[in-house]
Amino acid sequence: MTRHHPDQAMLLDYASGAASEAESLLVATHLTYCPRCRSEVDELECLGGTLLDSIEPSLPAPSSCDEVLDRLGREPRPTSRPVPPQVLPQFQGLPRPIQRLLAASDRVPAWRRVMAGLDVLDLPARPPEGAGSMVRLMRLQPGVAVPQHTHRGEEFTLVLAGGFSDDTGHYQVGDIASCDGSISHRPAADLGEPCVSLVVTTGPVRLASPIGRLASLFVRV
Ligand SMILES: [Zn+2]
Known part of the structure; x- marks a missing residue:
């Protein structure tokens, strides 16, 4: 539930x-x-x-x-x-709306590494209005945490596999976490299995620490 x-x-x-x-x-x-x-x-x-x-x-x-x-x-x-969509083996197990989106696309998106233990996959959906907005899947390896950050817009994270915790609570499969510029958080995947989420943002991420901001010059979050 x-x-x-x-x-x-x-x-x-x-x-x-x-x-x-x-x-x-x-x-x-x-x-x-x-x-x-x-x-x-x-x-x-x-x-x-x-x-x-x-x-x-x-x-x-x-x-x-x-x-x-x-x-x-x-x-x-x-x-x-x-008619069930043609789903590539790597995307089987994803919820039907995401499978339909991937099946209707001309290009096959691929996971890309952002940092150790964190991969993202940009989905072929039109992002919301606003600079820095995006629609993507995010995969965090067990126990890995995203650096502390906040947002210029809103961020919605829907858990598809595994789970994660941040400063606002614990989220499991099916849960939506929402946050905005008033919240600074550090999502960390549960131990056990990778945490895969659908993430929709309406503005760019802002890493909180000076080191994080320096890292963002080299790593595209
Ligand atoms: Zn609901």
Whole structure:
């Protein structure tokens, strides 16, 4: 059971189709783990359909959930079983929304080493508005910690495997950690297995210590 969820505004943006591509990926991936947020999104979508009816009285009542989604500008649910995407062996085991994104891309992204014990993989999704924003997977080896840092924008980290702790708490598979410029943290992977996360940021990382800032001149975090 996940303990850390997207906030109401993020779920509402997702349900109404107003979320950015990166935010949609984050929420859709969280929903694969979280029945509580899935039912909340279902309720918001149906509420949206009811509101739509009240402002468009000429339209007949939606006969199905697909029609509600259609009126909200969202993709209708497929009527037949979807064809599973072609997933490369190294990406098997990732949640379906990320697999679909990778399968639809022309290029195959690869992991790259940032520092000892930390690898990142840039995903082929449009990042949010703002300089330094990004959408990527991050893999921390067991027990490894990212240098203390803060952010110029917001950062959302959704755990896909393993777990990590930072100054704000402990996060396990399905949990979303969110932080902004008011928080300085040092995420450290749990012992046991590597911690793999989906990370969406809306601004650049700022390493906190002078040594960290010096290192950032040489290492692209
Ligand atoms: Zn949730």
